[in-house]
Amino acid sequence: xxxxxxxxxxxxxxxxxxxxxxxxxxxxxxxxxxxxxxxxxxxxxxxxxxxxxxxxxxxxxxxxxxxxxxxxxxxxxxxxxxxxxxxxxxxxxxxxxxxxxxxxxxxxxxxxxxxxxxxxxxxxxxxxxxxxxxxxxxxxxxxxxxxxxxxxxxxxxx
Numbered sequence: 001x002x003x004x005x006x007x008x009x010x011x012x013x014x015x016x017x018x019x020x021x022x023x024x025x026x027x028x029x030x031x032x033x034x035x036x037x038x039x040x041x042x043x044x045x046x047x048x049x050x051x052x053x054x055x056x057x058x059x060x061x062x063x064x065x066x067x068x069x070x071x072x073x074x075x076x077x078x079x080x081x082x083x084x085x086x087x088x089x090x091x092x093x094x095x096x097x098x099x100x101x102x103x104x105x106x107x108x109x110x111x112x113x114x115x116x117x118x119x120x121x122x123x124x125x126x127x128x129x130x131x132x133x134x135x136x137x138x139x140x141x142x143x144x145x146x147x148x149x150x151x152x153x154x155x156x157x158x
Contacts, residue, residue: 002026004048027052041076043067044097051076059158062114065121068097069104077112081158085109086121087149090132091139099123102136106144116158117147 006024009017017024031038037055042048044067051064053076062080064073066088077083085108088099095104102119109117119136127133133149140147150156 041072043072043076044070046098053080061158066099068099069095070097073108074112077108077114079112080114082116082118082156083109083112083114084118084120087119087136087140088121088123088126090126091136093126102140103143106140106142106147109144109147115146116156117144118156119147119149122149 002024006017008014009022009024014020027038027040036057039053039055041051041053041064043051043064049066051062051067051072054061054063059082060080062077062083064076064083064085066086067073077085085105086100087102087105089095089101091102093101095101099121100108105119106117117140119133119140122133122136127136137147137149
């Protein structure tokens with residue numbers, strides 16, 4: 001995985017990690033130095049993707065990006081205070097092995113008994129207006145009440 005990441009952290013995609021002064025390390029390499037616990041969950045996607053469950057102070061933050069429907073989404077989200085979940089597809093599009101729609105994300109949040117759901121990773125080619133994001137929130141809200149879609153720069157307190 002470290003080798004795969006290194007392939008993308010260079011030209012033509014971006015300046016090299018070395019040029020930017022960034023150390024590339026696997027999660028296993030840095031876990032021992034973190035001041036909190038992190039669990040990883042393999043997710044379903046066209047390429048290898050992981051979700052992360054972070055236990056910090058007395059809170060659980062679950063992060064599921066770029067995943068279709070799979071068995072690990074539920075344990076990833078289970079009992080989290082904040083579940084940050086991808087929502088690439090429009091409400092009318094069916095979720096698949098690559099991405100979720102707002103209803104699927106909301107139903108996972110509901111079954112996992114999360115406290116707050118944040119929808120992210122709206123595909124730019126289908127969510128080409130903020131109004132469509134608003135419709136996604138309405139669709140998710142039909143199945144899970146405590147949902148929002150953050151904008152760049154937003155902060156929340158758990």
